[in-house]
Amino acid sequence: MVNLYYMWSMVLFIFSFTFLFMGLYFLNTGVSLMLEWFLYMSNSMPMVYIVYMDWISMFFSFVVFFISSMVVLYSSVYMGDYNYSSIRFLFLVLLFVFSMLLMILSPNLLSIMLGWDGLGLVSYCLVIYYSSLSSYLAGMITCLINRLGDIGLLxxxxxxxxxxxxxxxxxxxxxxxxxxYLIIISSFTKSAQIPFSSWLPAAMAAPTPVSSLVHSSTLVTAGVYLLIRFFNYIVFVNSFFLFVSLMTMIMSSFCANYEFDLKKIIALSTLSQLGLMMSCLFMGLVDLSFFHLLSHAMFKSLLFLCSGIIIHLMSGSQDIRMMGSICFSMPLTCCCFNISNMALCGFPFLSGFYSKDLIIESSAFDGMNFMMFMLFYFSLGLTASYSIRLFYYSILSKFNFISLMNLFEDISYMKLSIMLLSFFSVSFGCMFMWLVNLDMFFLVMPFYLSISTILIVGLGLYVGYTLNDFKNFMFFTYYMLNGSMWFMYSYSYKFFYLNYFFGKNLHMGMFWGEYFGGMGISYHLMKLSNFFQFYSISTLKVFFVMSIFWVLMLM
Structure with a gap:
């Protein structure tokens, strides 16, 4: 019997390179193709389904299909070859890729809505795949926040x-x-910008291959892709949205520095890169934003797949404090892990360097104020900081798990997928840059400005390494703030700030939803009804005083 995983992996792989060659052809000749499928006519309003193919959609389709082919191959080992559950998983992933393709190839808002809703629905099914209580809660958060985006799109x-x-x-x-503005806010929910950020780390309850495909290269970048399609220079170059995306970068980088769950750290780093893409868009650098979207998808999916292998071999443990010196037992995985980590930092001549460096240098010409400029560089340093922290805990520190544990890399097809993705993580940046001629403009900068990127990354690496020595360096409130995504996990963070910083009542702060939600309202209603009952059976004096009071109020 044919193994469906291998078959579909091969099909997706062939399709991905077909898309790549079509993209190169469209880029070279400068043409784009529109296929129209006429459905029916109603009152001179034709209902047609249109597929729009140009180099942008083709390159993005190539990346999505290539990563999904690697993920399907990887899942054949990770999810188990052949049982009902894993076949269901495979078809869910394929449904996801199909709805992504619907969204990528359509210039029509109605068909984009089909793909957009498909993404939300299938991602919900994938997040709750393990059927535990935490998965259901995470799926609920994911689904409801994505619903908010659908409202704007509708x-x-x-x-x-x-x-x-x-x-x-x-x-x-x-x-x-x-x-x-409606489209931008809808994209903010899908791409998890502030204040809709809390669903992305929660969605890590899904299996690791899903995290790799959905939360690194497809679902979260759908919002950025939609904005690239809708780009209008006059509306988009906007300092308010730029500030929101910069704050997303900084918030997620800070939280990643105080997180111990391996998958959550990588999810938060995805969030900070999404903030970079968005801020790039709101400075008007569309091509660079698209470039970073593609190169980021390559190395981030590799990072997730490597972390999946580590979790797989560590008996499902995701705590980075338990890992350490794993390079002795799984050298290949650690090698690929570090390649993707360095690419994420923007290490010179890896894939992430080309897009990041170009964005930073071009932003110097954007004319933004000094504060924004410093925030930009600051978030860049923080990226390097949490990457080196991850490197330190997983590779440099001593092994802290069960002492009799024997780890070895018996991961047949997983090896193939991570090696192919490693190749692209190293080479994709410079290849894409040469092919699309993104470096055709000449940037003249003072020496200190051109070298500052490397200096900031170096400083970030140093800070990340020294952070491991400071256990309780700041106030407890500071760790609370950064450990819970700036209190975004609560229903709203405004109440949390008021309660926590002024009331100093931790219990009230943690569970304010109970006080101000349904339970609290019912409690206050009961108090109110008791008061009115007491008021209605009281003496005539009270009525007299109240009537004088009301007359005074009316005057």
């Missing part, structure tokens, strides 16, 4: 229809500003 869908067609590509210069 409103803009109805609004764009008043222009005569859903094909927004033709109307980008005519649409109202408010439509763009």
């Amino acid at each position: 409103i803009s869908l109805g609004w764009v229809f008043s222009y005569g067609s859903w094909n927004f590509l033709f109307y980008l210069n005519f649409l109202e500003k408010e439509i763009f």
Whole structure:
């Protein structure tokens, strides 16, 4: 019997390179292709399904299909070859890739909505795959926050229809500003920017191959991709949105420095890179944002797959304090892990360096204020800091798990997938840069500015290493703040700030939803009804005093 995992992995792999060659052809000739499928006509309004192929959609499809082929191959070992559960998993992943393709290839808001909703639904099914209570809660957060984004997309869908067609590509210069704002906020929910960030680390309850595919290269970048498609220079170059995405970068980098769950650290680093892509968009650098989206997808999926192997061999333990010196027992995995980690830092001549360095240098010409500029560099240093911290805990420190544990890399097809992704993590950046001619513009900068990127990364590496010596360096409140994503896990963080910093009541702060939610309201309603009952059976004096009071109020 044919093994479905190997078959679908091969199919996706062939498709991915087909997309790559088509993308190169479209890029070289400067053409784009539109395929129209006529469904029916209603009151002179034709319902057509359109597929739009240009170099942007083709390259993105290549990356998505290539990573998903590697993930499917990897899952054949990770999820078990052949049982009902793992076959269900395979088809869920394929459904996900298909809905992603629907979203990538459509210039039509209606068909984008199909793909967008498909992504939300299938990702919910994948997050709750393990059927534990924590998975259900994580799936609920993921699903509900993504619903918020659908609202904005639905409103803009109805609004764009008043222009005569859903094909927004033709109307980008005519649409109202408010439509763009709706689309931006919808994309913020999908790409987990502040204040919708809490779902991304929660979605790590999914199996690791899902995290690799969904939360590094496809679902979270769908928002960025939509904004690249909708790009309008006049609306998008916006200092407020730029500040929000910069704060997302800094918040996630800070939290990653105080997190001990391996998958959550990588999820938070994905969040900080998404903030970088978004801030790049709001400075008007569309091509560079797209470039970083693709190169980031390559090394981040590799990082997730390597962490999956480590978790797999550590009997499901995700705590980085338990790891250490694993390079002796799994050298290949550690090698690939470090390649992707260095690419994430923006280490020279790896994939992440080309996109990151170009973004930082181009941002110097954007004319943003000094504060923004410093925040940008600061978040860059923090990225290097949590990467070296991860490196220190997993490789340099001593092994802290069960002493009789015998680890060895018996991971047949997993090896193949991580080695192929490692190759692309090293070479994709420079290849894409040469192919698309992104470095054709000439940047003249003073020496200190051009070398500052390397210096900041170096400083970040040093800070990350020294952070391991400081156990209780700051106040407890500071660790609480950074350990819980700036209190975004609560229903809203405003109440938390008020309670925690002014009331100093930790219990009230942690469970304010009980006080101000349904239970609290019912309690206050009961108090109110008791008061009215007491008031209605009281003496005439009270009524008299109250009537005087009301007359005074009215005067």
